[in-house]
Amino acid sequence: MTEENEKMVVTPWEVRGVIDYDKLIEQFGVQPMTPGLAERIAKHAGYMHLQLRRGIYLSHRDVDWWLGEHEKGNRVGLYTGRGPSGYVHLGHLLPWFFCKYLQDAFGADLYFQMTDDEKFVFDDHLSLDQTIGYTYDNALDVIACGLDPEKTHIFSDTEHIQHLYKIALRVSKRVTYSTAKAVFGFQDSDNIGMIWYPALQAMTCFLQSDRDGENIPCLIPAAIDQDPYWRMTRDIAEKMGYYKPAQIHAKFLPGLGKGGKMSSSMPETAIFTVDPPEVAENKVMAAFTGGQATVKEQREKGGDPTICSIYAYAYFLFEEDDAKLIELEKDCRSGALVCGDCKARLAKVISRFLVDFQAKREKAKDSIQDYFIK
Amino acid sequence: MTEENEKMVVTPWEVRGVIDYDKLIEQFGVQPMTPGLAERIAKHAGYMHLQLRRGIYLSHRDVDWWLGEHEKGNRVGLYTGRGPSGYVHLGHLLPWFFCKYLQDAFGADLYFQMTDDEKFVFDDHLSLDQTIGYTYDNALDVIACGLDPEKTHIFSDTEHIQHLYKIALRVSKRVTYSTAKAVFGFQDSDNIGMIWYPALQAMTCFLQSDRDGENIPCLIPAAIDQDPYWRMTRDIAEKMGYYKPAQIHAKFLPGLGKGGKMSSSMPETAIFTVDPPEVAENKVMAAFTGGQATVKEQREKGGDPTICSIYAYAYFLFEEDDAKLIELEKDCRSGALVCGDCKARLAKVISRFLVDFQAKREKAKDSIQDYFIK
Incomplete structure (x- = not known):
């Protein structure tokens, strides 16, 4: 860069x-x-x-x-x-x-x-x-x-x-x-x-x-x-x-790329509402985090949530519970939580969100005209 | 000017x-x-x-x-x-x-x-x-x-x-x-x-x-x-x-003012389709012409149709017949026709035109929607 x-x-x-x-x-x-x-x-x-x-x-x-x-x-x-x-x-x-x-x-x-x-x-x-x-x-x-x-x-x-x-x-x-x-x-x-x-x-x-x-x-x-x-x-x-x-x-909202980058020319840096849930899960699993290079290092030194795109998604959107968010941050910093597990957890949450949102999106096709101005 | x-x-x-x-x-x-x-x-x-x-x-x-x-x-x-x-x-x-x-x-x-x-x-x-x-x-x-x-x-x-x-x-x-x-x-x-x-x-x-x-x-x-x-x-x-x-x-189309001037800030220099016929007639009677200052002079020296707004209206719109237009020009130049008579003749023509056009305009109110794009 x-x-x-x-x-x-x-x-x-x-x-x-x-x-x-x-x-x-x-x-x-x-x-x-x-x-x-x-x-x-x-x-x-x-x-x-x-x-x-x-x-x-x-x-x-x-x-x-x-x-x-x-x-x-x-x-x-x-x-x-x-x-x-x-x-x-x-x-x-x-x-x-x-x-x-x-x-x-x-x-x-x-x-x-x-x-x-x-x-x-x-x-x-x-x-x-x-x-x-x-x-x-x-x-x-x-x-x-x-x-x-x-x-x-x-x-x-x-x-x-x-x-x-x-x-x-x-x-x-x-x-x-x-x-x-x-x-x-x-x-x-x-x-x-x-x-x-x-x-x-x-x-x-x-x-x-x-x-x-x-x-x-x-x-x-x-x-x-x-x-x-x-x-x-x-x-x-x-x-x-x-x-x-x-x-x-x-x-x-930061993107999933290094330094929170999100770019429409790099679709892997953003989760689109039309992404199939498994595609979104893969994007999360491949995202840039604030973790260390190896699990061993992460356990020893802990990660940095302030530069982590996974943490950002929890913070901005997906962890409603403030106590749990604080716990997530603490576990990241202490090394108790490694990136793979943390990503897998968010991937599941986002996957569930998308299944639900996409059903609503599908249903919206029936009522779309009700929302447009006349 | x-x-x-x-x-x-x-x-x-x-x-x-x-x-x-x-x-x-x-x-x-x-x-x-x-x-x-x-x-x-x-x-x-x-x-x-x-x-x-x-x-x-x-x-x-x-x-x-x-x-x-x-x-x-x-x-x-x-x-x-x-x-x-x-x-x-x-x-x-x-x-x-x-x-x-x-x-x-x-x-x-x-x-x-x-x-x-x-x-x-x-x-x-x-x-x-x-x-x-x-x-x-x-x-x-x-x-x-x-x-x-x-x-x-x-x-x-x-x-x-x-x-x-x-x-x-x-x-x-x-x-x-x-x-x-x-x-x-x-x-x-x-x-x-x-x-x-x-x-x-x-x-x-x-x-x-x-x-x-x-x-x-x-x-x-x-x-x-x-x-x-x-x-x-x-x-x-x-x-x-x-x-x-x-x-x-x-x-x-030249206006009725001096030098063929027409200005919307001087409504007397133009004949509007909504002008009552008698108003239009008055505008014609008051228009600038290519004639001389007095009838006597006009009879002697003749007028100049090239700078006359009355002649222009005949030329552009109201004298369909080319032979009659040439006659009008000749009579103007020779002094056989004086401005008052010439204006009165055009005033009548325009007045008749307006009566007819205004009737069509009134009738158009019934069909106006047929003409608009859909």
Whole structure:
């Protein structure tokens, strides 16, 4: 791995290198999450979500205000989305599970955007048929997360554009090329579809308000790389008569490769929801860990969970029980647990998860149309 | 009038100054129309249209090829449009009348684009509700021109975007900001809706081919100021698997003001199709002519029809009979005809035209939905 590869790059289109979250908070000018805010969310939900307990939501903008609006008895809304450029992996599910938690806690409608236009104009190698195909495929994953069909409104930028174009035009009139260039780093050699696209992503912040004829505070749970869109949107929201959207930013789920790398060009570094369970098990068994080179060494020196992708999957997703997680960490560090056993245990958990999730995914095919906006 | 005002400016968004058509042909790199081409069109139509006889179509691109495709027995198509930023005036009708003639002659489908998105993003003072309102209003004028409901497909960029967005995205992926900047003179301070819009106008060249699943040569009758769009479109057409669109360029109908000026900020310089006939008559009676200051002088020296807006209206639209037009010119030059009488005669003709056109416009309200694309 060269030094170049190590350099942190976090943009809406590229995330690579070792992520320094403190630096991101400073760079992006966002607020760090606080235990007090997590408590306030948990109070409404009735319990504190694993992702809140473990600091997976690292930062935010205006979550306190959004909570305050709910506490005043006002309606609040949620927005997240997906760039449908391939199959969904476990990392994508993180904020969707959190949306389900927030939807239940706040009785909030969720607008879920499939940015098939974005993926088409930004990627030379993807056709529109492909990105639209992934829209319908990935929607099954969204539904399988257990979201409320009455309160979940999935839409495709291309397939539902008749519901989106007018408000996107209103956004676009407020954003100069200079601004888009400054925010997204556009170059003159970029195509005009790319330059237009931010209007679509920004528009969704106002979509529920526009459709329901009521100014509804919108909260966006999403990975922090999407932040530039919200910075731009916040600058124009009030001029358009809407509230500034609030955000809560997730960390990235590490991949199974060395240094937590995950890459769609290396499918072995991610577990896709469509992976056959045995394939997923094999990926886990082949993953990079924080263990020693030999069992003997591991028993003597112990492992390092902080750099272990297996530990990360337990931490982010699969070990609900905090006491057991602490035990796992202790046993790893002490050498009581060797990587083979630890992997085998996670492989089974993930395998069971996939069997269950894939059944839900299959079932979602019957109700998919109920979730799309009309 | 200052020298600045006299300078010729012809862009898709602004036409002012004294128009030098020879210079435009050279600047835009288009072919001058020839009597041979006009004859070839007339042969298919069964007669030569006034606008062809009188050189109102001054230039073209690939009309010979388009005719050749028809002559080989292949389907051909037509495309024109309207920026719905206000009421329609007689100048707008010119190419629409010509489309009706071509539609009948070639059995061609006409795609008619209402660019309500363009007018909204380019004009600070227009709301989307206004431009969409004018779309429906102006469609009545299109229909009143007598176009075939079976073969005429009117659409609004905003109201029918679900039929347009995917192909517009495909266009947008082929056009860099650099190109758009070079062709349209965009500046970094322009909004991203403006920069996106050329994808919509270009897309229509391919819309019939895309909808019908067949590569159909497209001819665009339009005023010459729209040419930059077609230059851009021609550069990408073949890469997208379509023919380059052909164009035939109309001169501008002069306005009723001094020097043929027509301005929507000076409604007295144009006759709108919604003008009450008596209002139109008054506009004609108050128009700038090529006559002398007094009747006595006119009788002695005669007038100059080449600078007369009244003569222009007869020439472009209202005197079908070439012999009578020549007589009108002669009587003007000799002083046999004075301006008051000449105006009164045109005023009556226009008044009768409006009564008839407004009845057709009213009737169009019943069938407007038959003309919109589905």
